[in-house]
Amino acid sequence: MQIKVTINGKMVTWDVEQDEFLMDTLRSHGLLSVKKACETSCCGLCTVWLEDKPVLSCSILSLRVHGKKITTIEGVPKDAEEFARVLTAEGAEQCGFCSPGFIMNVLAMKNELVNPSEEDIIHYLTGNLCRCTGYMGQLRAVKTYLGVLV
Amino acid sequence: MKKIDLKCVGHSMRKIDGMAIAIGKPVYTEDLVMSNALVVKILRSPHAFAKINSIDLSRAEGVEGVECILTYKDVPAERFTLAGQSYPEPSPYDRLILDKIVRYVGDEVAIIAAVDEKTALMAMRKIKVDYEILEPVLDFEQAVGHSSVVHPEENLSCNFDIGLYREKNIASSFKEEVGDVEEEFKRCYEVVEDVYYPQAQAHAMMETYRAYTYLDHTGRLVVVTSTQIPFHIRRQLARALQIPSSKIRVMKPRIGGGFGGKQTGAVEGFAAIVTLKTGKPAISIYDRKETFSCTTSRHAMRLKVKVGADQEGIIRAIDMQVLSDTGAYGEHAATVLSCVGHYTLPLYNKTSAVRITGNAVYTNKMPAGAFRGYGATQGTFALESTVNKLAERLNMDPTEVRLKNISKEGETFLTGQGVQLRSTSLNRCIQKGKELIGWKEKFPRCEIGQNKVRAVGMAITMQGSGIANIGTTSVEIRLNDDGNFTLLSGATDMGHGCDTILTQMAAEILEIPMDNIIFVAGDTDTSPYDPGSYASSTTYVAGTATVKAAEDLKKKILEQGAKLLGVSLDEVEPNGLAVRTVKGDQEISLVKLAELTILGAGKLQLTGYATHGSEISPPPYVAGFAEVEVDQETGKVELIDYVAVVDCGTVINPNLARMQAEGGIAQGIGMALYEEVKYNDLGKMATNSFMQYKIPCRKDVGKVHVAFEESFEPTGPFGAKSIGEVVANTPPPAIAHAVYNAVRVRVTRLPITPEKVFFGMQKQ
Numbered sequence: 001m002q003i004k005v006t007i008n009g010k011m012v013t014w015d016v017e018q019d020e021f022l023m024d025t026l027r028s029h030g031l032l033s034v035k036k037a038c039e040t041s042c043c044g045l046c047t048v049w050l051e052d053k054p055v056l057s058c059s060i061l062s063l064r065v066h067g068k069k070i071t072t073i074e075g076v077p078k079d080a081e082e083f084a085r086v087l088t089a090e091g092a093e094q095c096g097f098c099s100p101g102f103i104m105n106v107l108a109m110k111n112e113l114v115n116p117s118e119e120d121i122i123h124y125l126t127g128n129l130c131r132c133t134g135y136m137g138q139l140r141a142v143k144t145y146l147g148v149l150v
Numbered sequence: 151m152k153k154i155d156l157k158c159v160g161h162s163m164r165k166i167d168g169m170a171i172a173i174g175k176p177v178y179t180e181d182l183v184m185s186n187a188l189v190v191k192i193l194r195s196p197h198a199f200a201k202i203n204s205i206d207l208s209r210a211e212g213v214e215g216v217e218c219i220l221t222y223k224d225v226p227a228e229r230f231t232l233a234g235q236s237y238p239e240p241s242p243y244d245r246l247i248l249d250k251i252v253r254y255v256g257d258e259v260a261i262i263a264a265v266d267e268k269t270a271l272m273a274m275r276k277i278k279v280d281y282e283i284l285e286p287v288l289d290f291e292q293a294v295g296h297s298s299v300v301h302p303e304e305n306l307s308c309n310f311d312i313g314l315y316r317e318k319n320i321a322s323s324f325k326e327e328v329g330d331v332e333e334e335f336k337r338c339y340e341v342v343e344d345v346y347y348p349q350a351q352a353h354a355m356m357e358t359y360r361a362y363t364y365l366d367h368t369g370r371l372v373v374v375t376s377t378q379i380p381f382h383i384r385r386q387l388a389r390a391l392q393i394p395s396s397k398i399r400v401m402k403p404r405i406g407g408g409f410g411g412k413q414t415g416a417v418e419g420f421a422a423i424v425t426l427k428t429g430k431p432a433i434s435i436y437d438r439k440e441t442f443s444c445t446t447s448r449h450a451m452r453l454k455v456k457v458g459a460d461q462e463g464i465i466r467a468i469d470m471q472v473l474s475d476t477g478a479y480g481e482h483a484a485t486v487l488s489c490v491g492h493y494t495l496p497l498y499n500k501t502s503a504v505r506i507t508g509n510a511v512y513t514n515k516m517p518a519g520a521f522r523g524y525g526a527t528q529g530t531f532a533l534e535s536t537v538n539k540l541a542e543r544l545n546m547d548p549t550e551v552r553l554k555n556i557s558k559e560g561e562t563f564l565t566g567q568g569v570q571l572r573s574t575s576l577n578r579c580i581q582k583g584k585e586l587i588g589w590k591e592k593f594p595r596c597e598i599g600q601n602k603v604r605a606v607g608m609a610i611t612m613q614g615s616g617i618a619n620i621g622t623t624s625v626e627i628r629l630n631d632d633g634n635f636t637l638l639s640g641a642t643d644m645g646h647g648c649d650t651i652l653t654q655m656a657a658e659i660l661e662i663p664m665d666n667i668i669f670v671a672g673d674t675d676t677s678p679y680d681p682g683s684y685a686s687s688t689t690y691v692a693g694t695a696t697v698k699a700a701e702d703l704k705k706k707i708l709e710q711g712a713k714l715l716g717v718s719l720d721e722v723e724p725n726g727l728a729v730r731t732v733k734g735d736q737e738i739s740l741v742k743l744a745e746l747t748i749l750g751a752g753k754l755q756l757t758g759y760a761t762h763g764s765e766i767s768p769p770p771y772v773a774g775f776a777e778v779e780v781d782q783e784t785g786k787v788e789l790i791d792y793v794a795v796v797d798c799g800t801v802i803n804p805n806l807a808r809m810q811a812e813g814g815i816a817q818g819i820g821m822a823l824y825e826e827v828k829y830n831d832l833g834k835m836a837t838n839s840f841m842q843y844k845i846p847c848r849k850d851v852g853k854v855h856v857a858f859e860e861s862f863e864p865t866g867p868f869g870a871k872s873i874g875e876v877v878a879n880t881p882p883p884a885i886a887h888a889v890y891n892a893v894r895v896r897v898t899r900l901p902i903t904p905e906k907v908f909f910g911m912q913k914q
Contacts, residue, residue, distance in 0.1 A: 137812060
């Protein structure tokens with residue numbers, strides 16, 4: 001079946017299977033920042049934006065995004081790099097495998113929350129698992145990025 | 151090597167790959183796969199222990215798009231080990247790529263390769279297997295002498311004696327004793343003992359296991375794999391596939407976490423055999439379920455520990471009896487077992503007698519493997535919990551008991567064969583930790599109302615830095631034709647940042663910016679030999695090799711500079727990207743030097759080279775302190791604060807070291823409070839997704855504070871020791887101690903769940 005979607009600002013028409021998930025569609029079209037890690041909607045690594053809101057692309061059928069707007073980290077390079085510079089200055093990317101999904105959620109949080117407290121930040125990002133860093137470095141980076149008092 | 155005016159070392163340099171991986175550039179194994187690669191799927195055993203009578207492939211082979219299906223009849227009959235260990239491995243050769251006997255739920259039965267995943271899965275469902283079901287060995291405490299023998303095959307072999315008694319299900323046995331422990335206990339004023347059960351833990355790295363294989367332009371097998379051990383993988387594959395290792399190239403791209411999991415071979419052989427049989431590229435990716443249930447975990451253990459002390463609280467005797475569950479295969483059975491004592495007993499050296507005995511047993515469960523901490527984690531939980539119990543019996547502050555008993559610089563320990571401890575700041579780590587957690591005010595407990603109580607607990611730990619006399623690595627650095635440098639190493643960055651710190655060290659020695667060094671690693675065709683990133687090796691062992699290679703090259707550059715400037719060697723010095731005379735009247739840039747030497751008349755490629763292995767494995771230390779809040783109505787434990795003060799010698803990169811520490815502590819917190827690999831009565835893993843197996847999320851870790859108390863290790867690069875593993879060990883005993891101090895419930899079976907605490911309180 002065919003879907004028409006706006007991917008990172010560009011209108012495309014893609015052939016998808018009925019049972020295909022958005023994550024697989026995106027990867028198969030070269031958007032390789034989108035990572036698969038759990039298959040149970042638990043880890044947050046596949047986070048992309050659907051109509052500017054963060055979603056788990058492993059749990060959305062590609063057919064469902066027909067006519068919609070999808071953004072991956074490849075579509076927001078400037079903002080992503082700005083935060084990534086802060087994140088890597090802390091060393092808090094470590095293996096980096098969870099970083100793209102995490103960054104997409106951080107950027108979404110920045111758009112959504114006004115003056116978030118540390119508690120708000122932790123709550124918003126809870127769905128993004130990381131096995132390397134123990135989260136403290138990520139938190140320091142987010143607070144620095146948002147100008148929240150460390 | 152003095153630490154003065156360091157420009158790179160000791161600074162929080164960004165990881166050289168940091169930006170690319172953070173913003174999702176395609177640099178991991180799966181990102182590199184050609185679109186025509188066959189997809190490999192594996193049919194796995196539904197039974198814990200069974201013999202395959204027959205396999206019917208007729209329906210499966212008829213599925214359009216299926217390229218090949220392989221069973222035990224199609225693989226070489228030579229047994230091998232997947233252990234990531236230097237040759238000769240102290241591991242039983244107890245595996246085949248596919249075997250007629252399946253030894254755990256998830257063991258491999260058939261390999262299916264097809265044009266895409268759907269086709270492979272469809273074919274897989276059409277394979278019919280007739281099994282003869284055997285009685286499995288599921289309880290590791292019943293394994294020795296069980297009527298079932300997990301490895302009945304006669305052709306299982308070992309490179310040397312590791313105390314394997316196949317017919318008794320003992321993969322390895324171990325004994326070390328100095329002095330007469332029993333006699334010493336009789337002389338002790340206080341003797342305490344207990345039995346501990348640290349659980350199996352899953353690595354749960356974010357990138358699951360995967361390998362991509364193809365044949366290159368000369369017909370050699372190329373294996374791109376997410377591994378910590380490229381050279382060991384090459385050797386394993388050569389044996390498993392029965393092809394010359396010269397016909398294999400193993401490459402490691404970026405890795406999405408390892409934690410020891412990727413120190414055991416996993417998926418490589420399945421993709422490789424498909425490529426060899428079909429001549430086509432192949433990709434095998436384990437899903438999360440397979441990663442949980444068909445790879446390896448931390449060894450579950452039972453440890454009986456007895457500690458005796460005199461009236462002053464000086465520990466005189468320690469006895470540890472270990473039973474370790476290696477599961478269906480014995481890759482790391484012997485070494486993890488021996489490390490239990492190896493990385494705990496030297497903490498306390500006022501002893502007159504110590505003994506450690508143990509068996510690692512085969513069971514019909516997923517194999518255990520290497521996991522950050524590698525036996526030290528389990529041993530630390532047991533020994534430190536016992537020392538905390540001892541302190542209470544003696545009515546002494548547990549931190550004081552540590553300060554009285556720990557090994558000091560210049561001292562030796564009973565099982566250490568006379569090797570002197572050259573660097574430790576553990577006493578300072580303990581003092582600093584006490585301050586940071588507020589020990590004086592908080593120990594042992596305080597009621598905070600609403601049925602809640604807060605308490606603190608502590609533990610100390612050590613590890614090694616590389617494997618003495620075994621872990622040997624080589625590094626090559628060359629001056630390139632354009633005046634830049636290439637650093638060739640076999641060390642495998644799995645996210646922890648060794649590419650960066652080795653570059654920092656080389657830049658420091660060569661007195662050049664890091665940007666002028668191209669770091670190349672993780673390719674068996676081009677890298678000098680390195681065993682891989684495990685055993686806390688990269689900073690200490692590969693780091694020293696890097697320093698030596700850089701010094702070698704620096705000398706050659708200065709010699710060449712002097713020659714080209716027409717002066718003697720003692721008249722020149724490095725000046726950034728140039729060599730100049732000490733007087734400062736003449737200078738030649740490295741670009742010019744390279745041009746005249748490498749391109750032109752010089753006819754000399756300048757290369758620095760070093761091979762290094764250490765005769766000792768200096769211990770890093772951590773003093774860990776936990777503050778918990780326990781709900782006395784429900785038994786719920788909340789971690790309020792965790793303080794870890796680390797002695798890793800010189801800190802090469804403060805940010806990366808802190809991140810290693812914080813991450814290791816989070817894994818330790820997971821082990822203490824949440825994580826457990828569980829099986830049902832039939833031996834099927836019950837915790838095979840993140841829905842059932844809980845790793846800490848960011849709400850679960852409380853606040854983790856890491857501080858460093860540097861020591862200076864004279865045998866390490868710039869005074870450095872290791873940090874990767876030691877940081878994982880203190881949370882289980884420190885948190886258990888805090889829980890005990892809160893509600894007088896001593897949890898000896900990890901994890902410390904609300905149920906255990908609740909029922910413990912009910913019994914009081």
